[in-house]
Amino acid sequence: MDARYRSREIGRKAEDVDALKRSFLEWLVYSVGKDAKTATRRDWFTTGALSVRDRVVDRWMDTTRGVYAADAKRIYYFSMEFLVGRLLSNNLDNLGLTEVCRETVDRLGLRLEEVLEAEPDPALGNGGLGRLAACFLDSMATQHLPAFGYGIRYEYGLFEQRFDQGWQVEFPDNWLRFGNPWEFARPEVLYPIHFHGHVETYIDGAGMERRRWVGTETVHAMAFDTPVVGYGGETINTLRLWSARALSDFDFTHFNDGDYLKAVESKVLSENLSRVLYPNDATEVGRELRFKQEYFFTSASIQDILRRYMQHHKDFDALPEKAAIQLNDTHPAIGIAELMRILIDLHGLDWDRAWDITRRTFSYTNHTLLPEALESWPVGMMERVLPRHMQIIYDINARFLDSVWARSDIDTIRRLSLIDENGERRVRMGGLAFLGSHKVNGVSALHTDLMKQTVFADYHRLFPDRITNMTNGITPRRWLHQANPALSRLISSRIGDGWITDLGRLAVLKERVGDEVFQEEFRRAKRQNKKRLAAYIARHLRIDVDVDSLFDVQVKRIHEYKRQLLNLLQTVALYNEIRDNPTRDFVPVTKILAGKAAPAYHQAKLIIKLANDIGRVINNDPLVRGRLKLVMLPNYNVSQAEIIMPAADLSEQISTAGMEASGTGNMKLALNGALTIGTLDGANVEIRDHVGADNIFIFGMNAQEVQELRDQGAFDPRAVVGANPHLKRALDMIGGGAFSPDDPGRFRPIVDALLYNDHFLVTADFEDYRNSHATAVTLYRNKTEWTAKAIINTASMGWFSSDRTILDYAKHIWGVAPVLPGAGEAD
Template identity: 75%
Template sequence: MDARYKSRDIERRSLDVDSLKRSFLEWLVYSVGKDARAATRRDWFHTCALAVRDRVVDRWMDTTRTYYHEDAKRVYYLSLEFLIGRLLTNSLSNLGIIDECRQALDRLGLSMDDVVDSEPDAALGNGGLGRLAACFLDSMASQGLPGYGYGIRYEFGLFEQRFENGWQIEHPEQWLQFGNPWEFARPEVLYPVQFYGRVEEFRDSVGERAYRWVDTERVLAMAYDTPVVGYGGDTINTLRLWSARATSDFNFGHFNEGAYMKAVEQKILSENLSRVLYPNDATEIGKELRFKQEYFFTSASLQDILRRYLQHHTTFDNLPSKAAIQLNDTHPAIGIAELMRLLVDHHGLRWDKAWELTQATFAYTNHTLLPEALEAWPVRMVERILPRHMQIIYEINAKFLNRSKARAAGDNTRLSHLSLIDERGDRRVRMGNLAFLGSHKINGVSALHTELMKETVFADLHAEFPDRINNKTNGITPRRWLKQANPALSELISTRIGEGWISDLQQISALKEKADDVVFREEFRRAKRKNKKRLAAYIARQTGEEVQVDSLFDVQVKRMHEYKRQLLNVLHTVALYNEMRDNPTVSWVPVTKIFAGKAAPSYHMAKLIIKLINDVAKVVNHDPSVHDNLKVVYLPNYNVTAAEIIIPAADLSEQISTAGMEASGTGNMKLALNGALTIGTLDGANVEIREHVGADNIFIFGLTAEEVNDLRANGGFNPREVIASNPALKRALDMISTGAFSPDDRNRYHPILQALTDGGDHFLVTADFADYCRAQDAAMQLYRDPEEWTRRAILNTANMGWFSSDRTVNEYATEIWDVHPVKPTHDGEGFR
């Protein structure tokens, strides 16, 4: 036994039921400060989390020591979002002690479900970007890859979504209100981050021109570390989040003068940087705050990465062979200029050497083809906030364009597309171009998305650098999204094919031969029905609406955006409602339409569509003429915990974005893995899902990306003609326009109708409506045959092995990062 550990320490690392029970009682008394009779559910959650954390810390330290000892190359994943969800069940599951913890709590007279439900979701993300980042952290740790996540420790996250009279209302999401037992504050890990000021030019010791950024305002970035438990508990990696701190919390002079608010003004302004995810950037001050947030966490992360590197190295020659920095979208793209600043201004490297190291160290993942989502910041704002970085960007751009002029052969249009500066109107810095130019590899996140990147947003840069763009189709972790979220199905699968699928999802293909097994199909249906009963109870608690468990659960859960076309879904809902009212004697397939997802606070059209869905639900759900054959629910405040309840219960997965606009999607993968059949366009990863599950086991409809491009290239189409030719669509729109769902304000939905008609229907809702209804009819007819529906659902689950984030991360590791697994050395006792 290692002399560092006393017997009590060994006890704290033991995983048996009795040791866990004793740890719970000890933590309750000595850390939470309660006895068992006075403890609340939240007290017990903190107690359990701290006791489980004990069993993680030694292995976490062993992992870190091994990385340092071997001077291993590390992956640094920079992301503005990490949607990690609740960590108690995830940690217990990856340690393999869920049953032991349940038994220990049971002996204390406690329900594990009650304890787990007391943990708030970590409000560190919003949509697919953050969920993907969380999956990657799990996969890196589960495969022993040295990986660190870097982001912001948001005090309030995005917002808590509530509905008031059907409208989305944003409230603070106070997930840190009662503390976070998983994190370790690191007050000694503190980096200055500078803003504003001016740049001085001077000559260095050898007479070369150099620059000094002076008269700046400074904020301090303080680290908080959260252990990331890999499956099996062997490797524990780190998520490091930055919290903003003022250089001076309190101005005593202002306080003595009676200016009490001014005395703490600097503290408030500084700490706003880590207050909220995605502050409303509809205003100039909002844009400035968001840009400063991005620089804040990127600068702190790069300073931390260089500090860690310099612990082992005296020159930067080996930086690319010891650090791989992945930019998750354009949010941390300013890191290209920041690393150049640190290497050139602080460490004295020559420009060309620093640029060579920067390009070899960075890689960039693009997540969107939407121009508005490819960040472009006003030059005047960047010059004011980060004057030295703007100089660096100008120099990068000048060197690049000088190099490209010969190839452009006088084609100024091509040069303008290549430039890091968009010169049209209010000049802007193209962060996507900066990320592309400063990285050695750029990847899309589905096969279709990657090809469209080459043809659209990065066509000219791809022509300059034809070897840089590659594809890495997204994936999901089966530990969170099947084993943990769906115990009913995962236990069934493990009884039939063993547990190897948990760490190697390709093994789930063994279920294919079970699709024709009548007994297995019945067990599969039983697991699905159990999940549907759980979701029905959740819907009743959240909305007060009772839904039929045996109805077709038609699920669209994702961020609210026009291109994701929740509007198409609700128009079909209205058309189906009308059809049911017109034909009351028909034996209808009962359908429950389930929506969830947040709209950005300034995205007025998205919020109006939410209101429309809620207004339609209010009418449909209270109309006795449809006899409960149709229900519509919009679940508030969609997050990871809600997803873990909704996804296992879904029958039909709505993936209906306008073709060519969804980069990949990961919700489509989670739903299919849990036995939902997809209804969708050939967009994003839907294309690859169809290839894997088979065309007969997915409902595909609508225009393809190529057809969409051709349609737009030829002047679009006339949506009014399409509407006039489709009576069901015309009737649905007429009902909306005449106030059938908004009698209090008949003009409420005029902006939606305007967008669909005179606005040209940019997202092709009317163009795809008829084919969508056809696919919906096919799904409802198939649902009448439970044996055939179940057979196809099993084949969806069985064919999703390729969509594991383990596969995705392995491709990154071998083809982009050049990082290899490192097995930690564990010298303690008490682990099994």
């Protein structure tokens, strides 16, 4: 590169208070167009973000140069969701500029917290999947691993959730309303994405029969790049999100004819591809849009990877040595057929060579054992939308089944086939992801074992070395260092701050479990966090909660398998116990729930209404006198989680055993000193192993017992209810209108589902859960013993760092090595 254009000769931005203040004021005047007297909090956030971004860009370019100079293998992480949270606080912390920025805004007459809270929280994900992807990006940058995240730049994220008389109501989440100062638009990075059309057969110059996909409808994918700052600010990776663009803004002929709607119809239809996260797939139109979204970002990303690769390589043989594509769930699995199409149709590779390259390039993370969540798409729709890809999938399937036909019976062949022939013919995307990847991983030890025994049992027998385990992790930067500064300062005062990038160092804290001074400071930090959450609840819901009560937290997506219903039934039972014994000395309990229900998931939305109705009755009952409160917080997101997690005393991880792949909320809560009450499900099993069985409250059936009970087909929830007066009374109250006097039958569907089906075994685990909860509440009376167990939980969470997870991926799946800062500096 010509030395005239090297960014280091421009001069890096200084990082002292005076320089940062100057940047704030320059951006405010020359970009935002305001002066300090008229600027709003949002204006100050924008200037702050742009000022910090200035201090990222040089390092970002250095990182890129270093990767190119080393000709390093890169990780490409494909995910439909990236739940990144607010970035200003995260980037300040990772750059080590938080206190500098605090003093800067103080000189400007502002409070840093006010500036930080003005940043919208991009809801570009639904929950654990997107938050995991964000943690992984943080860890890859912190560990100096060269990586790109690829996804969709949704104009509207997951809906904003509000409650109207206790019912969930969805509103558009227009997070881009005021722009996004972190991103860089790349209008020159534009790729055509094709749909529909048909496939022609022709003979090429070498006499080989070939296919070409013609007559297609085309949209463009345009790149928007966001820098991903690793801790210490030395490595800056990239999150590249794709936005749909029409080939032309409007049809001039229709416009001149006065048909203005028709003139922009093509633009609107094209750009709907990146309009909304997870369109409602209860309709055929919604399903097709979602499928198109998956192909849209996957195709653009693969084209981008191949463009970058071909700048330095003459053929594709080395692609698996230079690119590791990780499929985060089945959403991007169509990428396997897309890479095959590009290699065979556009570059003339033969099938076997293309398949070998493809399989060695891809790996796949499975996140669910739920049949409805393991994607499949109607064959008819795929043949219509992506006809060439459907041909390739047929070919993959035929070649695979031919290879196993001689050693498999017909039933096994039907299960192995990528085409599900039961009822409407559908393509099994999990099977495609499995066959097209060299490694397939689960996300907890239990989940990985269950994958081998259930959804991928037949594949596992054929490919016994393909499935491996990569237990999930969380980034300690956001989920302890940033979210819980009180506890973070306490820990660093005792053991230094090396734990921020090496979470295993927290184990030293076990030596302080019996230290009365440390215990008292640990409790003080927890109480400070509880006061912050209590103030948040009072501000948003006008409900006062007792900061000295046990904060009992269940925050996650609302789904029947996560069993918020079990929590609510125990709440009603506890409410009855308090009312029946008005003079008994009960430990005050504050139940805190939060989470969104999918718009078309009626039962989940009814559970939200039930939680709000129960809370309304309990919170206003004078006989309870504040000894029990239930709070359902609306619009759960990353920023809200950062307030809730540090304040929790008890962490509810109560899913039906064998149904939660891993969970990461369980890790965040335990890291912040909450004790877990949970089933032996997902990563709860490994949390128990690390914290010790005496420091966690385990109840209920395990996964094997759940499966055996279901296989027997003799479980009768009505008999269980009839034998348990606490459970029967709670269900009678819910079904009889005690919490819905305006509509007594409102919750009968919930009660009937439990009595006549109870697929998720809520009634079966109720009594054990109730007893375990009572044990936890009793222990909470003993502050010394409770605090000791909380310290052990925090000290034992080192293994659950996403840094450890990512290094395991890099070693065992990707074969990617760190590129240390300065690798591209030499002339």
